[in-house]
Amino acid sequence: MAERAYGLLAEFDSPEALTAAARKARDAGYQRLDAFTPFPVEGLARIMRMPRPTISRVGLIGGFGGGGFALLMQCYTNYSFPLNVGGRPLYPLSAFAVVMFELTILFSALSMIVAMLWQNGLPRLNFPLFGASRFHLATKDRFFLCVGAEDEKFDEEQTSAFLQQIGASSVESVPR
Amino acid sequence: MSDRSADILPVRQSMGGISDQLTGIPLRVPVGQRWLIAMLFASLLLLMLMVSVVVLFAEGVGIWGINIPVNWAFAIHNYVWWLGIGHAGTLISALLLLTQSDWRNSLNRFAETMTLFAVVCAGIYPVLHLGRPWYIYWMFPYPATMDVWPQFRSPLEWDIWAVLTYLTVSVAFWYTGLIPDLAAARDRATKRGWQIFFGVTSLGWRGSAAHWLRWSQAYRLTAGLAVPLVVSVHSEVSLLFAAGQIPGWHSTIFPPYFVLGAAFSGFAVVSIIAVSLRSWFGLYNLVTDDHLDVLGKVVLATGLMTAYGYVFEVFDALYSGDSHELQTLADRLTGAYAWAYWGAIIFNFVPLQALWWRGVRRTGWSLLLISVAVAIGMWLERYMILVTSLYRDFLVSSWSKFTPSFWDWSTYFGTIGLFLVPFLLAIRFIPLISIFETEELLHKEKEETHG
Numbered sequence: 001m002a003e004r005a006y007g008l009l010a011e012f013d014s015p016e017a018l019t020a021a022a023r024k025a026r027d028a029g030y031q032r033l034d035a036f037t038p039f040p041v042e043g044l045a046r047i048m049r050m051p052r053p054t055i056s057r058v059g060l061i062g063g064f065g066g067g068g069f070a071l072l073m074q075c076y077t078n079y080s081f082p083l084n085v086g087g088r089p090l091y092p093l094s095a096f097a098v099v100m101f102e103l104t105i106l107f108s109a110l111s112m113i114v115a116m117l118w119q120n121g122l123p124r125l126n127f128p129l130f131g132a133s134r135f136h137l138a139t140k141d142r143f144f145l146c147v148g149a150e151d152e153k154f155d156e157e158q159t160s161a162f163l164q165q166i167g168a169s170s171v172e173s174v175p176r
Numbered sequence: 177m178s179d180r181s182a183d184i185l186p187v188r189q190s191m192g193g194i195s196d197q198l199t200g201i202p203l204r205v206p207v208g209q210r211w212l213i214a215m216l217f218a219s220l221l222l223l224m225l226m227v228s229v230v231v232l233f234a235e236g237v238g239i240w241g242i243n244i245p246v247n248w249a250f251a252i253h254n255y256v257w258w259l260g261i262g263h264a265g266t267l268i269s270a271l272l273l274l275t276q277s278d279w280r281n282s283l284n285r286f287a288e289t290m291t292l293f294a295v296v297c298a299g300i301y302p303v304l305h306l307g308r309p310w311y312i313y314w315m316f317p318y319p320a321t322m323d324v325w326p327q328f329r330s331p332l333e334w335d336i337w338a339v340l341t342y343l344t345v346s347v348a349f350w351y352t353g354l355i356p357d358l359a360a361a362r363d364r365a366t367k368r369g370w371q372i373f374f375g376v377t378s379l380g381w382r383g384s385a386a387h388w389l390r391w392s393q394a395y396r397l398t399a400g401l402a403v404p405l406v407v408s409v410h411s412e413v414s415l416l417f418a419a420g421q422i423p424g425w426h427s428t429i430f431p432p433y434f435v436l437g438a439a440f441s442g443f444a445v446v447s448i449i450a451v452s453l454r455s456w457f458g459l460y461n462l463v464t465d466d467h468l469d470v471l472g473k474v475v476l477a478t479g480l481m482t483a484y485g486y487v488f489e490v491f492d493a494l495y496s497g498d499s500h501e502l503q504t505l506a507d508r509l510t511g512a513y514a515w516a517y518w519g520a521i522i523f524n525f526v527p528l529q530a531l532w533w534r535g536v537r538r539t540g541w542s543l544l545l546i547s548v549a550v551a552i553g554m555w556l557e558r559y560m561i562l563v564t565s566l567y568r569d570f571l572v573s574s575w576s577k578f579t580p581s582f583w584d585w586s587t588y589f590g591t592i593g594l595f596l597v598p599f600l601l602a603i604r605f606i607p608l609i610s611i612f613e614t615e616e617l618l619h620k621e622k623e624e625t626h627g
Binding site (some may be wrong): 078135 | 190191192194195257281317319324325326327328329331333334337338341344345349352356360362363364375376378380381382383384386387388390391392393394398401402404405409412415421448513514522611612613619623
């Protein structure tokens with residue numbers, strides 16, 4: 001084998017066909033599955049046994065971090081340079097609440113978006129699948145199932161025949 | 177809201193067709209001439225803003241009509257107006273995403289884009305109003321040689337945190353929603369320059385199921401944060417007024433009154449943009465009469481809530497029995513600026529009543545005219561709130577008047593250019609309607625039709 005393949009890319013016409021094929025591929029014992037669709041297709045992640053995303057936890061931590069940072073910052077500035085304004089308290093939580101709220105949201109939202117990109121391995125300029133001849137339709141109206149070459153059951157000919165059999169309208173071998 | 181009995185999008189169209197139609201707008205030039213004329217007009221306005229700002233920086237805020245009792249006037253009035261317009265974009269996008277309202281999908285992208293540039297227009301006003309704008313960094317906590325810090329117990333300091341947070345989160349939310357569409361445009365592009373532009377901006381998105389899973393969670397949660405953010409930002413803006421003891425401002429009705437008024441003016445501007453864009457780019461298959469119908473209903477509902485704010489503001493003054501409050505109320509109704517008060521009432525609430533009729537809501541030009549009236553009415557309202565409270569201070573000796581100068585007007589019309597130029601560029605260079613969400617909705621509708 002001169003060049004090891006990245007995997008086999010199978011094309012389907014509709015989300016339903018893709019979902020059905022993904023289920024069959026999983027039942028046939030394939031593990032390294034991924035699907036590529038123009039819009040999120042419900043249920044695919046469950047079929048392919050993908051772990052639940054942890055973005056919400058990152059957001060929670062980011063929110064607490066932002067709120068805590070805002071509170072400490074406001075207390076510290078008033079501690080560092082106490083200014084008596086008509087006898088008003090130096091550490092009024094009601095007056096600090098607005099900036100705390102804003103920074104809670106800011107840190108939480110930004111940390112979730114950064115975590116999403118980070119966990120997805122984005123941004124990146126190229127990816128083996130972009131070399132596939134019909135892959136550009138994955139952002140238009142075609143639905144793709146990819147069986148990775150690292151899969152234990154992966155065998156270029158057998159897997160290709162299997163994908164044809166479960167209804168793929170085209171199957172393409174993608175070089176790494 | 178999620179009425180399942182009728183489809184919001186015509187189902188007799190294909191997903192690929194929608195994708196080609198929408199990516200085709202940036203990639204081709206179907207309406208070059210009209211776009212160029214609009215761009216020329218907008219650029220002239222922007223040029224006027226630049227001249228006004230240069231003169232302002234050279235001469236100082238004295239070139240405006242502001243004086244000592246009326247020291248806020250146009251700068252803060254237009255700041256509140258622009259920021260309010262911006263809020264509708266976030267509400268359409270985030271709130272309706274969470275309530276799974278299907279009609280949002282054709283509107284959210286340009287509504288969000290409108291938000292970004294409206295917030296920019298709002299944001300420059302307080303900076304211009306500073307008098308010495310090069311000291312803007314004093315608003316941020318940095319270790320100064322004099323050991324002083326910004327005053328975090330003042331609403332004026334809250335303001336910059338609120339607006340900058342709002343701008344940042346809006347940009348992040350907008351861009352996150354845009355990534356899959358930039359990828360779609362990348363895959364349709366045939367010219368090298370466009371391929372590079374969309375290839376870089378789409379960050380290598382490939383629509384993997386694992387990516388969609390994380391993306392959806394991040395997008396929905398950010399939307400969930402954006403909704404309270406909108407409410408907090410405009411409430412905070414109202415606290416600039418309500419936290420002072422000026423009669424006509426010092427009232428607990430202000431935060432909800434401001435937020436609802438913001439949504440009202442914002443939804444009106446979204447209607448203006450929706451009607452214009454669909455006739456401009458021929459998007460009748462995506463922005464349907466049903467969309468206008470729903471927009472009309474929302475404008476009517478938020479308008480009536482704003483009207484409640486007017487009633488309660490009057491009640492508040494009467495109930496307080498405070499002589500200064502009553503004086504301000506009388507000044508508003510019958511004083512030198514009564515035209516602003518009655519103008520606001522007439523422009524905001526009289527044409528609005530036509531929206532009770534279904535035919536009016538579903539016709540582009542009538543919805544457009546009513547929305548323009550609302551935008552003007554809300555502009556008058558912000559003017560009225562500012563000037564009528566300030567021009568007669570507690571001390572008779574400091575009473576004065578405010579008349580906008582030429583530079584007041586040129587700066588204001590200039591900010592319309594500051595809004596339009598980037599907006600026109602955006603609708604030219606990025607998919608102006610969310611492609612993947614429209615496809616998703618179309619697929620769902622087709623599935624339901626087939627049973």
